Amino acid sequence: MIGNDGNLLVSARGLTKVYRLGAIEAPALLGVDLEVKSGEFVSIVGPSGSGKTTLLNLIGALDSATGGELRVLGQDLSGLNRRERAELRLKYLGFVFQSYNLIPVLTARENVEFVLELQGVGRERSARAGEVLNELGLSEFADRRPLEMSGGQQQRVAVARAVASSPKLVLADEPTANLDGENAEILLHMMRRLRDEYGMTFIFSTHDPRVVEHAERVITLTDGRVAKDERHAPA
Numbered sequence: 310m311i312g313n314d315g316n317l318l319v320s321a322r323g324l325t326k327v328y329r330l331g332a333i334e335a336p337a338l339l340g341v342d343l344e345v346k347s348g349e350f351v352s353i354v355g356p357s358g359s360g361k362t363t364l365l366n367l368i369g370a371l372d373s374a375t376g377g378e379l380r381v382l383g384q385d386l387s388g389l390n391r392r393e394r395a396e397l398r399l400k401y402l403g404f405v406f407q408s409y410n411l412i413p414v415l416t417a418r419e420n421v422e423f424v425l426e427l428q429g430v431g432r433e434r435s436a437r438a439g440e441v442l443n444e445l446g447l448s449e450f451a452d453r454r455p456l457e458m459s460g461g462q463q464q465r466v467a468v469a470r471a472v473a474s475s476p477k478l479v480l481a482d483e484p485t486a487n488l489d490g491e492n493a494e495i496l497l498h499m500m501r502r503l504r505d506e507y508g509m510t511f512i513f514s515t516h517d518p519r520v521v522e523h524a525e526r527v528i529t530l531t532d533g534r535v536a537k538d539e540r541h542a543p544a
Contacts, residue, residue: 318478318510319345319368323377326363326533337363339533340377345512347477350504350543352513352521355530361514362482364530368512369402369480370394382477399428403471403509407483409463411455417442417466418451421473428474441473442466445499461492468496472503481513485520497523501543 324341327334338360345351353361366372367379370386379386382401389397398404411420418438425434442451445465455463464484471479481500485493501523503509513520521527522543529537 316347317344318347318382319343319512320380321368321377322379324364324367324374324379325376326360326367326372327375336533338367338374341530341533341535343528343535343538345478345510347510348504348508349526350501350511350524351526351528352515352524353528353530354515354521355536357516359530360533361530365480365482365512365514368478369404370397400474401477403474403476403479405464405467405471405479405481405484407486409455409460409467411463411466411470413455416452416454417447417458417469420455420466421470424470425473430474437473438469441469444503445469446495459492460487461489461495464488464492464496465499468499468503472507472509475507476509478510478512481511481515483515483517484513485515485517490519493517493519 321341321343324338326338327336341364353364355361363372367374368381370381374387382397384397386394412423415423421438421441422434425437430437439451442448445468447462447465447469450458450462458466485496488496497520500511504511513524515521525543526540528535
């Protein structure tokens with residue numbers, strides 16, 4: 310399913326998104342052009358309403374563009390049906406949400422295993438879940454349910470779930486918003502290590518300057534357009 314140019318993971322040309330409620334139109338993206346290559350660690354920043362989460366949702370095939378072209382892993386998303394979009398998300402993308410989105414009745418291990426089961430991983434999924442939880446320093450919390458863990462621990466479980474299948478691209482929407490400084494730094498260092506060790510690509514939507522400090526590339530959205538696209542040395 311992945312296209313030929315494996316190094317170019319995301320390509321957007323003139324990407325637009327307009328939300329409609331009856332006769333009312335609310336433009337969210339107004340002609341976004343960008344490319345993201347394999348192994349990048351990218352932050353998308355901008356004020357509330359600038360289109361950050363919308364852009365992330367479009368890249369993640371969670372929503373559909375109104376106009377323009379968007380290719381993810383070589384696939385033109387406008388040409389994919391619902392089943393094909395779900396397959397793209399399941400096989401190649403990882404998601405980390407601000408609200409964690411863990412299943413409350415499942416333990417940390419079971420939350421990670423659940424995604425692996427959806428992907429068709431067999432008996433080895435328990436071992437893989439234990440391995441990734443250990444890599445993220447969560448072995449002692451493997452049998453705890455979300456409400457028995459702190460916010461920082463829950464977010465690390467969410468990251469473990471997102472990366473357990475070694476996705477090509479991880480999309481993180483405000484992943485540090487509910488974390489204190491220490492837990493935010495722990496999480497960001499872990500994500501950088503996962504990128505370095507496994508070649509995963511990370512795109513963040515964030516208001517958090519701590520995330521920006523760790524990014525190697527910062528894309529600034531203003532009123533639905535790319536205002537700046539800068540590279541810098543991370544902290």
